[in-house]
Amino acid sequence: MTGIALTAILGAFLGGGWVPPGHPLSEWIRHSETMSGEIAPGTGPAQIRSGVAGSLPDGLLDMLKRLSLPGAGGAREVTGLGRFGATLLCAVEAEDSTSTETRAGTSVEAFLEPVPGLQLRERLSVWASSDENSPGGFTPFHEGAEQGRHLYVDWGYASWRRGGFEAALGRIPQIWGPGRFTSLLISDNSPPLDMLRLYWQPAGWLRFTGLTATVDSDSSTYLCAHRLDVVPYRWIRLGFSESILFSSDGLELAYMNPVIPWYPVQWNEREDDNAMLCIDATVFPARGLSAWGELLIDDLQYQTEWGRPHRLGWTAGAEWTAGATAFTGEYTRIDRFVYSQKLPRNYYLHHGSIIGSGLGPDCDRATLGISTAEAWPLVVSLRADHSRHGEGTVYEGFPDSLLTDYGFPSGTVEHSTGAVLGVSYYPGGPFEAHATGGMRWTRNLDHLPGEESSEAEGSLELVARFGL
Template sequence: MFTRPIQRGALARAVARARAGGAADPGSLADYYLKELEQELRDERDAPSAAERVASARASLHLIADQEARLRPTVTAAGAIRAHERLTWHQRVEVDRDGLGDSDFLGVEWKHGISGQFTHAYFAIDLDVVRLWLGRRNPAWGVGLDGSSLILQGHSPSFDQVGVAGSIGPLDFTAFTAPLDAIPLPAGAGNLVAGSTTRMADRWLGAHRIAFTIRERLRVGLTETIVYGGPDRGLDWGYANPLLLSYAVQWNGGRNDNPFWSLDFYFHMNEWIDAFGEFLLDDFQYEEQLEPNQIGFLAGTRIKNLPLSVPCILDLEYTRLNNLVYVHEDPWNRYTYGNAALGSPLGPDGDRARARLTARPAYWLELVAEFDHTRKGERTILEPQGEPGTYGGSFLAGEVSEISGGRVRLEWIPHAERRVFGEYVRVEDDWTIRGGGTIRGQKTWNALFGNGR
């Protein structure tokens, strides 16, 4: 989900001003604002709040057909029941014809290539100032295109977690703690010898974030996360405490865990330009330079009201991650969950430039043209970190690979709940033609369970 400062009230006022303020093309300018609003409305529909006062159900069918005439159907069913005025139950399940190859899937094949997983399964409690949740969710704290983030990207598998969030004036806060996937201990670790019975290392993630908004134009967020685990390592209550700095807990405890800090912002400069960015700090060398600074950054802009005949938005974004970012000498402390990175899927030792043009020639038609260019060094997130002084350069180590990609996508939107699209897109190393559609239905019952009114 985007962490933009612009919310529905501000967007509605902007639309009204655009339509009545004597702009050269107020209708087109209003379309730009409505495009900004669309993602927020979609997020709210897909993830109802803890204060929802009804029971609701949603279902969607997504079909992908590639140029080899293979179909990949995905069915998603979701629901929310407000069992009490302060208690909501959320559930979402996804069944996929070919989901085993996705990095966000944890599980095995059921039958005939079909797989399934519960992506949401949690209770939410609304206590006015704070909201609590217990169960499975997939949080994302990003400001980039498609909600991209360097510290918590939202496209890794959902976590079983305990969390709290709330707002006090312009200040928002969020925190959660979650178990990650356990991994086998390598031979010799944890007092094991080669050939002995395999033991598992438990892994944990702690995260907290504060963000504040200034006059509906600027939103700034500060995030800290930490991955820890190991032989016989359980939940660390110091890392689970949202009021403590995890880095300080690690330092005072003499531990060697894997903390991260992130600073991000989204700035609505005016009606034509937005700017956003994020700085990630994994490890910074403020004494001897025995290893490179493990940092990354993301910077981008959104340009609206382009002098074209149809409403258009131009998005530009650049991401860079130095080598060894997310990497750790202990395999249980790597910044991963299953096959996916918790941070940017770009991984360490690479950079990527993206440009996307979105045009709306009619309210029922959208055209997207996107181009990206990626450079990757030899470092990977699964590579052992090695000893200090043996790391080499700080960026694009070894043989560098370059790949250009992108897509052209045409989407027909005959109804708010129905979408049909076709696109020419690069998937891995091949360009392919894909098509599909989404049909979404929703039924809401205006009733409370156990406390009707």
Template sequence: MQNKTKLINLILLLCMLLLHQTVYSQSPYVPLNHWAYDFLERMETKHAVRGVLNHTKPLSRKEFANYLKQLKENVDQGFVLNKVEQEQLSFLEFEFREELGKEKSQKLKYRSRIQKVKNQKTIKKFFPSLFYKNNRNFISWQDEQIKVFFDPVYRYKINYRRPDSTNKPEKAFHFTNGFQVWGYLTKYFGFFVDVRDNKEWGDQKYPLGNYTLPGLGFVRATSADFIYHDETKAYLKFGIKNFQLIYGKFKNYWGSTNTGSLLLSDYATSYDQLKFEYRHKKFKFTSIYAFLIDYHFQLEDKLQDKKYLAAHRLEVAPWDWLSIGLSETVIFKGRSFEPSYLNPVMFFRSAEHYLGSPDNMMMGLDFKFTAFKNIKVYGELLVDDLTTTKLGTGWYGNKYGFSSGVFWTEPLKLNNFDVRLEYARIRPYVYTHENELQYTHYNSALGHWMEPNSDLFTFSLKYQQTRRLSFSGSFQYLRHGANTDQKNYGGSFDEYIVPIDAYYPGFLDGAVEKNQAIVFYSSYEIIRNLFCRLSIQGNNYFKKNGKKIKTTSLSFSLGINY
């Protein structure tokens, strides 16, 4: 009994020592749309930061802080940043100051516009002391153990779309309101809550009832004039040194492709999940057990059917100039708990065979190569099903997709300029399954947003004129072999093959649809996370019947923390 008590005390002591050494290892994630991801990619491509494991997203605030420390050390040792990059680095040191250990403002070079305004003599007397106490967040509160940060979420967007068939533009409006709360509960727990309500209205008429739309979850229309939809992302993190355990509702993005990951992207709405992470300077291991909605249209309010996702991923950087990611995912339903898939180190393909092969299982491989300064080469391979003896025959059961790209920073020595070229291709029937286990959540793709039997070419340019102001432009060419009323050519997420369908479909067989899009985009940050955005887009869409539809659209938005 005494030996047992001593053993328990020893275990408790070791846990306390581990916890004592932990400093914000459980830090919340950086939202997937934050510009810090683009900055980190540029710095790695320019060799200012090396060995970055950034293809398993989202990254935590602590991970970003570690890369910023490496960047700052390299700058102190002589690596030259231009003026805009220096401003971006200073701002990010301000943004991640808790994780960098720079909580005292005198250690920071950056001074926010809010800080400058509220310190003016005429304003200082009247500025409420409750707001922007830390010069960053709208409301903040902290003591020795707890830190809580609150920010509002608002966005108003207006879009004008003019089809070539009419001189009258179609107007659409989108209003979002909500809030973000995040912080730390001691050094062991972190949390994040993001609540958003959305209303959309305009010239178009909406079908009445409850349904879903691409990229969204539950949508409700009580009038033909508008729709409502909402989304809440919320999670709690527990961390000890390199280990993380997260439970909550949020998105993931696994892979190297910029326009949409083939295996696990952020296109669908967020989903509940239990997530485990282990981080090392040379590798990162992630395991997910998630709960999805197998959506079917219903006239009345009713609990939707469930399906489940198990996924794990190992991202390794054996050298500073190369990283490789290996991933597996499996979709299953009919039972909420499957021990074989809960095992984070289980080989899912073997487990699926052991269980009788009833589930929708996929494998992914991605890489990035940054040996040459200012050039990043990357790609992905997705394997849904594969029979090697039938490779090259066009058999429908060989279901795979791939993507590749090149990212070039400062081409021809043009400061703050970036060029990107990407190509993605998905064979027919990819993501589909005979047991109605489609690779979707709320009817939106968990992988790439384009349907199977499609390819996409993208060319884009970006210019960062100042830290706050950026301009970009892109050209996209999408081709899709759609199904017809008579036959399935493997061009839909929702339709699996039946005996009358094409067993040896050629790529882009079926009714070919094409879309050419040119987009110009600008963004200006007025104060922290308050963005004014403008985009102009022209589309040439060729329908199944060969008819061409030309549209031009203009959108403007003003939003904070959106």
């Protein structure tokens, strides 16, 4: 393990903050990993690392810090409270597609550290729109009975850190894996889960993450997941993850045990639970170049008499950076029946959305992206993708027997090709502006042979961010 003693490879974060998922600049955390070769853990939301200084334009790095720390860039000492910071965000957006829609929202994010090591973080959002869609950067998950106004706690948790150990309790966003455009096991496709999460980093090259979360309190459904990030050499990061979604009258202590593999537990004791394995690797063969792969194992059939198919998902991608420009390509394929299960209560869903990849089963997608901050304070991105969706969905369950020759993708395949151009402007101070324009073409729409559609859309969003 050459080079391990040189640095705490998985540590050294600036301020301990993270850029909110969905912000246009969040992708630059991963770009900076390729640019600098500074390896980060395979869990997110992505954090800013001290080693990326010099790899990004100074203005961009300062903006990433500002986004990640409540108080519009930092916290201050308050007598009797400790360190405190808060940010007020206001946004207005207009979008033109088949009709013109308007949206507006505001959020308050707060940070409190009453004593060193103990932190409390929360973000509360409220938004309204003419089409019931959220403005850019706001969570779309709230679906209240009263249309027009949406109130949501995006995240809120308390954490305690001592040395290489951290425990956190509350609603915490999580993204696991190296994928740039989607994550297979845990992503931000569904609302953040309410959880108990543990981090432990006994050495600079090794980091453990474990969580136990409530998926649906009404049906007593829970999710347990754990992950090891290993950096055996300075040019590679390996990730080993496992999750299990189960229903129970009470918490299963066997699944809350973070140090044992859960698949044999559910196989021998609770065959009705939905267990998954995930293995990923990211390599950095040279500064400015990275490649990654991720394999999700929902089910491997080692008994052939029932004719059941394997249920796998995988992603492969690569990125090349030159200066402040990143070129990214990624392909993802997810087999039919992945994320599903024979019992509907054990579908891999949270509030009706897949906890893993939003692509869903019976689908594949190729994506190309270019992002540049060479003209900072302008940031420009261009993304194009082509996807194929078969007729399989997470809601079809998993039959007891099935011939494996059903094709991929299955049935009448919906083909979708799209491109979107995004331009963001950060003039300094509290203001920022985001504009997008895109086009999407679809063939066999909704799996109807010959049904076609084409749709153009554009949007403009103005944002103000104030420290309180």
